[in-house]
Structures are given as structure tokens and as C-alpha cells.
Amino acid sequence: MSKNKLPDELLRFIDEWKDKRGNLIMVLHQVQEHFGYIPREVAFEVADLLNVPVAKIYGVITFYHLFKLTKPGRNRIAVCMGTACYLKGGEDIILELERLLGVGINTVTPDGEFSMEAVRCIGCCGLAPVMTINGEVYGNVKKAELTKILKKVKGGK
Amino acid sequence: MNMIELEINGIPVSVKPGTSLINAAKLVGVKIPTLCYHSDLEPWAACGICVVKVEGSPKMLRACATAAGPGMKVTTHDPEIVNVRRTVLELILSTHPNDCLQCSRNRNCELQTLAEEFGIREVPFEKRLRDLPVDNSTTSIVLNPEKCIACGRCAKVCQNMQGVWALEFIGRGEKTRIAPAADVTLDESPCIKCGQCTAHCPVGAIYEKDQTREVWNAIEENKKHCVVQIAPAVRVAIGEAFGYEPGEVLTGQLYAALRRLGFNAVFDTNFTADLTIMEEGAEFVRRMTEGGVLPQITSCCPAWTDYMEKFSPDFIPNFSTAKSPQQMLGAMAKTYYAQKAGVDPKNMYVVSVMPCTAKKFEVSRCETMTSSGFQDVDVSITTRELARMIKQAGIDFRNLPNEEPDSLLAEYSGAGTIFGVTGGVMEAALRSAYFLITKEDLKDVHFMDVRGMKGVKAAEVDIKGTKIRVAVAHQMGNVEMLLNQIREAKAKGEETPFHFIEVMACRGGCIGGGGQPHGATDAIRAKRTAGIYTDDEKSVRRCSHHNPMIKKIYEDFLGKPLGHKAHELLHTGYQERKVYKK
Amino acid sequence: MKFTRDTLKTHRDSLRVVKARTTVLVGMGTCGIAAGAKAAFQTLEKAIADKGLQDVVLKRTGCLGLCFAEPTVEVKNANGTSTVYGNVDAAFAERIVTEHLATGTPLTENVYEQPAADLFDEDAAPLKQMRIALRNCAIINPEMIDEYIARDGYAALEKALFEMTPDEVVKEVTDSGLRGRGGAGFPTGRKWMFTKNTPADQKYIVCNADEGDPGAYMDRSVLEGDPHSVLEAMAVAGYTVGANQGFIYIRAEYPLAIDRLNLAIKQAKECGLLGEKILGTDFSFDIELRLGAGAFVCGEETALLASIEGNRGMPVPRPPFPAVKGLWGKPTVINNVETYATIPMILLKGSKWFNSIGTATSKGTKVFAVTGKIKNSGLIEVPMGITLREIIYNICGGIASGKKFKAAQTGGPSGGCITAAFLDTPIDYESLQSIGSMMGSGGMIIMDEDDCMVDVTKFYLEFTVDESCGKCAPCRIGGRTCYNILDRISKGKGQPDDLQKLKDIGHAMRKASLCGLGQTAPNPFMSTMKYFEEEYRAHIEDKKCPAGKCKDLLTYTIDEAKCVGCTACARRCPVSCISGQVKKLHVIDQSKCIKCGQCYEACKFDAVKKG
Numbered sequence A: 001m002s003k004n005k006l007p008d009e010l011l012r013f014i015d016e017w018k019d020k021r022g023n024l025i026m027v028l029h030q031v032q033e034h035f036g037y038i039p040r041e042v043a044f045e046v047a048d049l050l051n052v053p054v055a056k057i058y059g060v061i062t063f064y065h066l067f068k069l070t071k072p073g074r075n076r077i078a079v080c081m082g083t084a085c086y087l088k089g090g091e092d093i094i095l096e097l098e099r100l101l102g103v104g105i106n107t108v109t110p111d112g113e114f115s116m117e118a119v120r121c122i123g124c125c126g127l128a129p130v131m132t133i134n135g136e137v138y139g140n141v142k143k144a145e146l147t148k149i150l151k152k153v154k155g156g157k
Numbered sequence B: 001m002n003m004i005e006l007e008i009n010g011i012p013v014s015v016k017p018g019t020s021l022i023n024a025a026k027l028v029g030v031k032i033p034t035l036c037y038h039s040d041l042e043p044w045a046a047c048g049i050c051v052v053k054v055e056g057s058p059k060m061l062r063a064c065a066t067a068a069g070p071g072m073k074v075t076t077h078d079p080e081i082v083n084v085r086r087t088v089l090e091l092i093l094s095t096h097p098n099d100c101l102q103c104s105r106n107r108n109c110e111l112q113t114l115a116e117e118f119g120i121r122e123v124p125f126e127k128r129l130r131d132l133p134v135d136n137s138t139t140s141i142v143l144n145p146e147k148c149i150a151c152g153r154c155a156k157v158c159q160n161m162q163g164v165w166a167l168e169f170i171g172r173g174e175k176t177r178i179a180p181a182a183d184v185t186l187d188e189s190p191c192i193k194c195g196q197c198t199a200h201c202p203v204g205a206i207y208e209k210d211q212t213r214e215v216w217n218a219i220e221e222n223k224k225h226c227v228v229q230i231a232p233a234v235r236v237a238i239g240e241a242f243g244y245e246p247g248e249v250l251t252g253q254l255y256a257a258l259r260r261l262g263f264n265a266v267f268d269t270n271f272t273a274d275l276t277i278m279e280e281g282a283e284f285v286r287r288m289t290e291g292g293v294l295p296q297i298t299s300c301c302p303a304w305t306d307y308m309e310k311f312s313p314d315f316i317p318n319f320s321t322a323k324s325p326q327q328m329l330g331a332m333a334k335t336y337y338a339q340k341a342g343v344d345p346k347n348m349y350v351v352s353v354m355p356c357t358a359k360k361f362e363v364s365r366c367e368t369m370t371s372s373g374f375q376d377v378d379v380s381i382t383t384r385e386l387a388r389m390i391k392q393a394g395i396d397f398r399n400l401p402n403e404e405p406d407s408l409l410a411e412y413s414g415a416g417t418i419f420g421v422t423g424g425v426m427e428a429a430l431r432s433a434y435f436l437i438t439k440e441d442l443k444d445v446h447f448m449d450v451r452g453m454k455g456v457k458a459a460e461v462d463i464k465g466t467k468i469r470v471a472v473a474h475q476m477g478n479v480e481m482l483l484n485q486i487r488e489a490k491a492k493g494e495e496t497p498f499h500f501i502e503v504m505a506c507r508g509g510c511i512g513g514g515g516q517p518h519g520a521t522d523a524i525r526a527k528r529t530a531g532i533y534t535d536d537e538k539s540v541r542r543c544s545h546h547n548p549m550i551k552k553i554y555e556d557f558l559g560k561p562l563g564h565k566a567h568e569l570l571h572t573g574y575q576e577r578k579v580y581k582k
Numbered sequence C: 001m002k003f004t005r006d007t008l009k010t011h012r013d014s015l016r017v018v019k020a021r022t023t024v025l026v027g028m029g030t031c032g033i034a035a036g037a038k039a040a041f042q043t044l045e046k047a048i049a050d051k052g053l054q055d056v057v058l059k060r061t062g063c064l065g066l067c068f069a070e071p072t073v074e075v076k077n078a079n080g081t082s083t084v085y086g087n088v089d090a091a092f093a094e095r096i097v098t099e100h101l102a103t104g105t106p107l108t109e110n111v112y113e114q115p116a117a118d119l120f121d122e123d124a125a126p127l128k129q130m131r132i133a134l135r136n137c138a139i140i141n142p143e144m145i146d147e148y149i150a151r152d153g154y155a156a157l158e159k160a161l162f163e164m165t166p167d168e169v170v171k172e173v174t175d176s177g178l179r180g181r182g183g184a185g186f187p188t189g190r191k192w193m194f195t196k197n198t199p200a201d202q203k204y205i206v207c208n209a210d211e212g213d214p215g216a217y218m219d220r221s222v223l224e225g226d227p228h229s230v231l232e233a234m235a236v237a238g239y240t241v242g243a244n245q246g247f248i249y250i251r252a253e254y255p256l257a258i259d260r261l262n263l264a265i266k267q268a269k270e271c272g273l274l275g276e277k278i279l280g281t282d283f284s285f286d287i288e289l290r291l292g293a294g295a296f297v298c299g300e301e302t303a304l305l306a307s308i309e310g311n312r313g314m315p316v317p318r319p320p321f322p323a324v325k326g327l328w329g330k331p332t333v334i335n336n337v338e339t340y341a342t343i344p345m346i347l348l349k350g351s352k353w354f355n356s357i358g359t360a361t362s363k364g365t366k367v368f369a370v371t372g373k374i375k376n377s378g379l380i381e382v383p384m385g386i387t388l389r390e391i392i393y394n395i396c397g398g399i400a401s402g403k404k405f406k407a408a409q410t411g412g413p414s415g416g417c418i419t420a421a422f423l424d425t426p427i428d429y430e431s432l433q434s435i436g437s438m439m440g441s442g443g444m445i446i447m448d449e450d451d452c453m454v455d456v457t458k459f460y461l462e463f464t465v466d467e468s469c470g471k472c473a474p475c476r477i478g479g480r481t482c483y484n485i486l487d488r489i490s491k492g493k494g495q496p497d498d499l500q501k502l503k504d505i506g507h508a509m510r511k512a513s514l515c516g517l518g519q520t521a522p523n524p525f526m527s528t529m530k531y532f533e534e535e536y537r538a539h540i541e542d543k544k545c546p547a548g549k550c551k552d553l554l555t556y557t558i559d560e561a562k563c564v565g566c567t568a569c570a571r572r573c574p575v576s577c578i579s580g581q582v583k584k585l586h587v588i589d590q591s592k593c594i595k596c597g598q599c600y601e602a603c604k605f606d607a608v609k610k611g
């Protein structure tokens, strides 16, 4: 493990937050933002840099659903399964996406292009059912539109 | 101090501020059931068994974590409370295997006891067990997550008391489990095998690796000459398994029991504790007088050695190279005793009975543990395991006569026996160091400053003008502070704040070891400690160097402390280890 | 520039010299943007430029709350009238410019009612909604501090610092009767007093912006539309209790709110309204953000503090309460976003004014997010004491697609449902509790006759099981056990004593769970079992789902009398289990049917029956 493994901007961030109390979660966010997940060796390095036990880091990572230990797809689909979206058919959207992508929830498609997960309310319940792709919100999603949306996203990259 | 007045079940009580409702209830003769609470730890308040009603609160409150407040009106039980407790218990049991018969905690399990007390005959809810693999990767302890009730004690012990952080809650919700980080096994984790988790687990989810079968097999094998040793702290705790009060000194019965189990020779680790003092004391005097690395730090606790090698390898030069008493006895048995008794060491089998799970690890921790040409100690079992063996053999422990050990490796001084408590090694060392430095004997052998339960004890000892500053730490998590103090002084180029440091990984020292009978609290530790000091007081000789057998072994066999032979058989070395092996 | 008291006043006065100009406001909350507000904004911008309309001001704001009609655009005409347009796509945006703005005559299509009158507008006619917490949302540009200042922003802080002692602030807040809007409804003034009266070298102010309840987005809207109101109130709280550091714990799922808060903090610091020596006084107060990471339980205050400290968000028992022993063991005020957003108005308009709104025990207004099977889903702010009927039928246009109202769930997944019998109960903390629900944070989910209460309850429980922190046995184990019981009931495998089991476990969870999550997790099934026992019994005893929702209990049959043999159903059936000749009766092979419901949707003749 070498210190050089972490990109500079991450090291700068860690340096800036090093002495602030309660920095761990903020640093992990930054790591995930950078890698899309929290790679094992980075977790160990963060432990080192922040002087926090590795076990504590894993305790935290595995407690919070946003933190991922495995690499997600290039395009991350998150379908809202909050109450409003559930009542308006969020589940059907998931089923349809599973059918279109050929993989189940929380898995990455074999080509690494997409990964899909169910999330809790993203606060756009008025537009239910809602999903996000790479952070961009899609409201009033209809099953029939999904193919088009996926195509567009894939093409757009 | 202003006392707090409250009412429990209508009975007025007055308690010191900060007293929990559990302890307040004891004053009115009520034992509130608990499962996650342990008096060593801050209440984590997880299980929900200890709930009580407090007037004015719509919810039930957790008695373990609620401090008595002025004017509180508490109800500790009524039909509703009992029902809620029972339902919670049923829920816990619905995710727990019905495995009592094959469980290390059978008849001594906090969950089982509660289930019995609540008269649970069937669990009305669906059974859901968790199919998680058992981790028996270490030499010392086994983690069976299926039996874990997520009380958190082990993690809190490992993190807060021991400062090791081998265990943590991993995952969330119903998937929460206790495990090392990053999917490694316990053996690959920073675990130091102190076994404190096993001593604190209320159920049979973390327990000592049972090696009694190996011992029985060795005894059974005719050509094996089986030798056994018992550690200082075992004699004051083993009785708890047979209905004695903690702290009862049962050395004579233990010798008798071991002989009846079929051991060919019964020895006492206290003897090699005296021997350790001779070596370690000489080493200390040499460091003091010849300008060696100071402070010298004791190394007889293998959990502590493991900790130092992993977390503070910068202190390797400070470590006494003297082996621990367990290992010295093994080495002496397979060389000196083997010679005297005319036994081929190849056919000798050395068993030690220790209060300790880390000792199981120590027997093979590095190549110097085979100084006799064979593994010096073949197997190390805990007090708990020995108690089971005695029961298996049907030995009526309470009615055993006092017997004597076998000669050569058993006679001990008071200094040897106090190795079992925190401060004991230091006190024993000082008793002999005084002699080694001044060639005079102490009038008063008691060093009260290094005794007691304070996490770090510091004292200055005046040896005829030579001021020796000593410190004693117990409970692993307390040591870092001490080490930092030394590091700081070193960084600033100041004189070392201490010359001699004793460290024991377990709270209270080995009497509170991870292999001792379950249920240790500070009250029980105090009784065991008192037992140890009684043993010391009633010893004819109080200093290691007065032990005639020690003199004899040097004359007959070893030569002189730190001599060539002693070095070969009684000393070891240390190396940096990675905290995570994988 | 760092303001002093005087320069702030002059600055505010200068901002108030309003030019009578036409203002076009585009709602650009996350919701609006998701619905296409960016496109609308760009079109408006371009069209206004193309037309050379000099005195039209185009502004981004937070949202109006008309989620059902997003994107929304409001045109405030120079003469004081105003028009709200909904569903503004690019084409319609073009028309707003070319027709309305260019001619001065509003369009008649896509026009919606103004939801609420502006609190600052003395002459405004009263409307059904009353906006205190949302007073600036959809009016100011949240990214410009001046727009906040112009509307008396930071005047409450100024008043507190220069004209009030901490005790007077506590008294004012206490007298107002304000109760926490995060759910529990604890009197805010008392909370502040506890912290104020606890001596400590360091105290903290924390804003709870975790908003984890699915179906609730009041706080997001405030933070996106009016972030300074929260900052100002936190500074007031800091001054009152003697704290100089504040933290906003905000869920990472709200990126826009996070950006706007960061910007607002930066601007406030530049203006000397946060940071060292605020407005030249000796009072210093700083605010930092801390992000959540996807754990609903972190909305619970002790778990939230654990999370800010960088730990697993596991609750600890109270007492001691955070007000006395909170963040890093120091006295800490924790309030909800909406609670804070209300504070400046209380200080400026007085406790009497606030206290006069609402019911005997619940004062002021409450923001609700009304979603589900409601026609006009959206965000509303109404005085306490309003009835559910008024909300559903008068403000939100009734049930969508004309179905029958069945129940409303308030208080999120841990709340309870309100049935038609209670439509006229005035909404306040106590009365909601007395009918087995709770105020909660303000999510209000409307269900109609198509929703099955067993199914919905199961859904809620799945949420709490998933979000349980796992610390305590009643919640960790009890929740899953209850979920599994509900699951088997919904699959027709319910057992006669299942309802009793649910009650027993529910009781134990309420009493013995450590935190509010476990204590309230049984609410949905406890309340639905009470009000919809028949529906549960139908599932258990008759193996029927009256609402036709629980898949395993459905059978699809074809009505001989109605089937015309159009074959549509057979063509759609994914497992080809419908047989029948063209123009002849079709029949479903029940042994093969997977109950997907496609045939039901396909049949134009209402011949496929579900039941």
C-alpha cells in the first residue's frame, strides 16, 4: 500500500478534514465520489491517514446504505421505492428494468454499463414514480419509456 | 454528596447520583433481568430485557441505562412488564439455535437462564437462524455468529477495554453481525487472543477453543509422560466452578485433582514465575547499571506481546526477553526435569492450565517456544476447560485432600504467586531487584502503590538512593497512554519517565483472564485478588531469590541468570507483525 | 462586505426601493428541474432576450409546491396581479413570452390558483394556505442573499442580538407555542431553555435535515427555496443558548439543497451574518454541513449525533437528552428544518401573532407533502386545526381519477392511517395521536379503494425492517417477524392466531424498543388492524384481497357475458394461458396463470374479472 495510490484531490481533502472531529463519513463520501465505491485498499489507507481502526471504518461503511464496497456500473440507476412511488407503481418500474437489463436489483450488467438499486424517497414524491440515473432525476416514469431512456443514457456516454 | 431519593415498587430508597435503576433496585431486593448489560461496560442498552416503568414516562425505560432521578417512581415488574420481557425473550430465542446441549455455555448461560426463569416452553414465532460460518481460525477463541444475540459486549470490550478493535458490528438491522473488518478471519485480524470477549459474552457465541480432548488423548497414550502446570490465577478461581466463593485458594486440591486425572507429574507455574523474576530482574539490573534500553517492559502476558508487536513495535527493544513462566516451565520440564526423571523429552507431554486464552497462542508463537528441541508446552488449557475435565472424571473436587506437587518444578515463593494479579510481577521484581542491587533483603516486601485496580499505577521506589520509577498498566486499552508518555519524552530527548513497566492485558491481571470461570465482575476480581495476596502472605518465603529450588536449578542446571544456558532456554525475541494479515 | 447593524439596515432599505417591473419566477427545486424547469427557463431567457423585453426580470426560485403541475412559472405583473402557469414546457414558455409578456394579457390555459398569499403583503386577500415556513419559497432567488435580506432576512437575528437577552428569546419562542416540526412536537422554547441553562464550555446547534420519511419533502423544499431562513434561526439559537458552532445534518440524497446551503453559508459569512463577530457584536457563530449516507434512523436525534461524530448511527437511550448531553457530550439543541424556518417570523411578528394561529395545543402552521392517490399532489402549508377533508378536497382537488378515499397515512412509515370516519378531525398533535396516527414530519399519503391495507402495511414494515439499526432485539427481530407474518397473510397463508401475534409483538416493540423507530414501527399494522380488521380477516379466512392488490390471492376470470372474443388478452398473456377462437369466448387456464394482470389491462370490454 502506498500513499500515492490516492489521487491528490482526495489527499488534499483528507488533509483538510484530518483534524476535524467526526470526519470519517465526510471522507468516505469523498472516496466514493471519486471511485464510485470504496475500494478495500483505499479503506485501509484512509484508516491509516485518519488514524481510525479499520474495523471502525468497515462498521461505518456497512451501516450506511449509500456506501458501496463493490464497483457499480458506469450508469447508476436508482429507482425510488418510497411510499409515494410504491403506490404509483415503483415496483413495476423495477421489474421492467430488471427485464430490460437482464440482471436483478443490486447487480451490475455483465458489460458493466448499468447497475440498478432501489432507494428510499428522493423527495420528488409529487412526480412519483421517480428514478434517477447518475443523479439526474426522472419523474412520472412510465414503463414504456424505459427502453428509450436507457438507450439515451448509454449513447450519451 | 447529595443522595437521590426515589421509590421503587413503592419502597423509598436513597442512592448516590449516577446509580442505575438496576443497582437501585438491588437495594429493595429486586434483581431486574438483564442480557446485554455488564458491569465492566457502559450500558449499551440493546436487548430490551431490563425495561421498567417510570411514572410519567409513556415508554418503558431501560433500567441498565437509566440513572435514578430524584422523586422517580419506578415499577420493576407487573404483569405487563413481565409479558413484554417474555415477548422480547421469545423473539431473541426465535433467532437462536436450540443448541444448549452442545454449547460451551450450557448451564452457565445468561440467555438459557432467562429462558428457564421465564418458563419458556415453546417459541410462538417462526424460527429464523442465520447461516453464518463459525470462525475458528485462531489458536485461542472461536466465534459462532449463529449464537450471537448482538448484545455488543464483545465489541465494546475489544474496542474500549482492550483498545484492539478486532471486532465490530458489521452490517445493519437484522443483518448486523459481530465480525472482524474487511471480511478477514479473526486470525487475520488484529485480535490479540486475550479472550476478554469470551469472558464477557453472555452466551456461547465466542468461547475458548476447547482442547481437553487433546489432553485426554495424551493421558490415554501409555508411552506419553504427561506433565502439568498450573498458573497462579487458576488456584483462586477454579473453585467457582465447584461452588466455592471466588478467591478461595485451592492449590492443594488442584494438585490432587490433576494427579487423579492421570498426570504423571504435577508442577506449578509459580515456580517458573520465580524463575522469570530471576532472569527478568537480572536483566533489569543490567539495563539499569549498564545503560541498556529503558524502560524495561514485562513480557509475560502473550496478549500484550502480541499487541506490542502489532501496534507498538517501536517498543521491541524495551521488552524483557525473559520468557513467560508458562514457557519457562515447559522448557525446564523437557530439559532439566526430563534429565532428572530419565524421560525422553520426545515422549513428554506438557500441559498447562492457565487463566488465559492467549497462552494457547503463546505455546507456538515463535521458534524460541521450542527451545528444548520440541514444542516446550504442548497444549495450554484454560481454567474453564480444566474444570470441565475434573467434572468429566467425576472427581469430587470439594472433598479432595490437599496434596503436594511433584518436586523440582513446583516450589514457589509469595513473589511467584502474585504474578496472577496486576502489579504482581512488578512487586515480585522489586522484591528481588532490591536484593540484587543492594545485596540486602527488604524488611517490608509490600509495594502497595502498584496494587489495586487503577488502570495505570505509577510509583517511585527508593532503593537505597537509587530512585526507580515504575508503572503498571492492566486492561490493554490503558497502555497506549503510558506508551505515549514515553514516546513523548523520547521525542523531546527527556529522561525516560519510567524505568520499569508491567503490563497485563486483562483487567485486574490474570485473575481476570479470558479463560477464567465466567461472570467476572470487579467484585469477583477483588475476591480473587485477595486470594492471591493471602497465598503470598502465608508463604514462608516472599521473594523469588529465596526459593531454594530456584537456587538449586541454577546450581544444578542453568548456571547463572542471563547465562548461556539460561539465554538459550529462557529467553525469546520479538518481531513486528502486520495488524491485518490479509 | 461585512455588515454592521446600521449598514444592514441601509442595505435592506436600498433593496426595497422596488421598481414596478414584471417578474417571471421559475420554480427550480429538484422536483421542478426533474419535470423540465431548466428547459422552460432557457426558453424564457432566450425569448425574453429575442423580444428585447427590457423591464422583465427572470428569476429562479424554489418551488411553489404545485408538484402535480411542474414545471411551474409565475408571472408577477407590474400592476401587482400575478398568474401561475403549470406544466410549462418549452413551447408553452415561448407562448408566455410572446403572448403574455409581450401583450400584457395573461394566457388562459395552464393557469393555476395562487396557493397562498404572501405573508409580507399587507393587502393580500386571505387564501386557504398560510405560508410561514415557506414564506420565501418561490418568491426569492435562494442563491442570492440580498433577496432574503430584502424580505426582512436576518432582521430577526439583528433583533435578538441588539434588542433581546437570551432569556427574552427563550420566552418569546416559548410563548409562541411553537412545537418541533420533526415529529415529536416537543416545545422548542423549552428545549432551548434546557440547553441554555446547562453550564458547559461548549454547546452546539444542530439542524436535522435528514428527512428520511418516504413521501416527505418539506425540508428539502425549504432548504432549496430559502436556505438563509434556517441559517438565521440557527444563529439565533446559538446566541440564545450560548453556542458558537452549528451543524446541519443533511441527507446526501439532496444534492441541490446541499449546494444551496453551502452557497448561502458562504454568502452569509461574507456579509458578516455568520462567522466571527456577527454584525460587529461579540457573538460568533459558524455552521458546517455534515452529510448523511442513507440511514433513516439517523433522523433520530441520538443516532444523528452519533453520525455527525463519524460513527454508526445507532441510537442511545435518553435521558440524558441531547439538550443536556449531546454532540461530543456537550449540550446540543437539535431542531428540524421547518422548526428553524419558522423562528425568524416568531421573533419579528411576535409570539402573540403566532400563538393566535392554530389550536389550543398546536400553534402556527404545518407544511404537509400530500402525495399518493391525490389529484393535486404537492406541498402545502396550512394552519394547525385544519381538517383532512379540507386538505384533500378543498386544497388538493380530491382523489385522483375519481376513486373513493380509503385512508391517509400521516407520520410516514411509522405513523398510522386515518380513515374516512376521521376526515373531519382537526389536525393537531394530540388529536392525531388520539386516533392512532401521528403528526410526524408532514408526509401525508392518500390511499384509495384500490390500495390494500395489508399490502401497504407490509410495505411500511419492509421499510422499517430495512432501516432498523439492528441494535435492539424487539425492533431488529420483532420487525422482521411481523413482516413475515404480514407477508404470509398477503399470500393467503395467514393463520388464525396471526393477528394476536402481531398485537403481542407490536406491544413489545412499542414498549421495549430503544428508539422511536422501533417504538413506532408497529403503528401501521396496529392502526390498520384496528380500522380494517375485516380486510385482514378476508385475507386470512377467505383467502381474498378485497382491494384486488395482493397478487397471490387474485384469480383472473373471463366473464362469458362480456367477452367478445377480440383476442387482445390472449395476445398479451406472457405465458399463453388464454385460449379461445376469434369472436368466441376466451378462457384462462388457471393452473398456468401467473396473475400478472396483463389480460385485465388489455381487455377493452371489461370482460376480464379480477377477484
Ligand SMILES: Cc1cc2nc3c(=O)[nH]c(=O)nc-3n(C[C@H](O)[C@H](O)[C@H](O)COP(=O)(O)O)c2cc1C
Binding pocket: C179, C180, C181, C182, C183, C184, C185, C186, C188, C208, C209, C210, C211, C212, C213, C296, C297, C298, C299, C300, C301, C302, C334, C335, C336, C337, C339, C340, C441, C515, C516, C517
Ligand atoms: C426514526 C426517526 C427518524 C426521524 N427522522 C427525522 C427527520 O428526518 N427529520 C427530523 O427533523 N426529525 C426526525 N426525527 C425526530 C428527531 O429525533 C427529533 O425529534 C427532531 O429532529 C427534533 O427537532 P424538532 O423538535 O424541531 O422537531 C426522527 C425520529 C425518529 C425516531
Ligand code: SF4
Binding pocket: B096, B097, B098, B099, B100, B101, B103, B104, B105, B106, B107, B109, B110, B111, B112, B147, B203, B204, B205
Ligand atoms: S448460548 Fe446459551 S441458550 Fe444458546 S445454545 Fe448455548 S447455552 Fe443454549
Ligand code: SF4
Binding pocket: B101
Ligand atoms: S434439558 Fe431438556 S432438552 Fe435438555 S437434555 Fe434435558 S430433557 Fe433434553
Ligand code: SF4
Binding pocket: B141, B154, B157, B158, B162, B164, B165, B166, B167, B190, B191, B192, B193, B194, B195, B196, B197, B198
Ligand atoms: S480475544 Fe481480545 S483482542 Fe481478540 S477479539 Fe477478543 S477481546 Fe478482541
Ligand code: SF4
Binding pocket: B147, B148, B149, B150, B151, B152, B153, B154, B155, B178, B197, B200, B201, B202, B203, B205, B206
Ligand atoms: S458474540 Fe457474544 S458478546 Fe459479542 S455481541 Fe454476540 S452475544 Fe454479545
Ligand code: SF4
Binding pocket: B193, B194, B300, B301, B302, B303, B304, B355, B356, B357, B358, B359, B504, B505, B506, B509, B510, B511, B512, B513, B514, B515
Ligand atoms: S493478563 Fe494474564 S490472562 Fe490476561 S492475557 Fe495476559 S497472561 Fe493471559
Ligand code: SF4
Binding pocket: C297, C314, C315, C467, C468, C469, C470, C471, C472, C473, C475, C476, C513, C514, C515, C516, C517, C518, C519
Ligand atoms: S428501535 Fe430499532 S432503530 Fe431504534 S435502536 Fe432499536 S433497533 Fe435501532
Ligand code: SF4
Binding pocket: C556, C572, C573, C574, C575, C576, C577, C578, C588, C592, C593, C594, C595, C596, C597, C598, C599, C600
Ligand atoms: S393474469 Fe397474466 S398470466 Fe394470468 S391469464 Fe392474465 S395475462 Fe395470462
Ligand code: SF4
Binding pocket: C558, C562, C563, C564, C565, C566, C567, C568, C569, C570, C586, C602, C603, C604, C605, C606, C607, C608
Ligand atoms: S380481451 Fe376481453 S373481450 Fe377480448 S378476448 Fe379477452 S376477455 Fe374477451
Ligand code: FES
Binding pocket: A080, A081, A082, A083, A084, A085, A086, A120, A121, A122, A123, A124, A125, A126, A128, A129, A130, C214, C215, C216
Ligand atoms: S417516495 Fe419516491 S420520491 Fe418520495
Ligand code: FES
Binding pocket: B033, B034, B035, B036, B037, B044, B045, B046, B047, B048, B049, B050, B051, B062, B063, B064, B065
Ligand atoms: S440489559 Fe438493559 S437493555 Fe439489555
Ligand code: FES
Binding pocket: A126, C027, C029, C030, C031, C032, C063, C064, C065, C066, C067, C068, C070, C217, C221, C378, C379
Ligand atoms: S413542486 Fe417542488 S416540491 Fe413539488
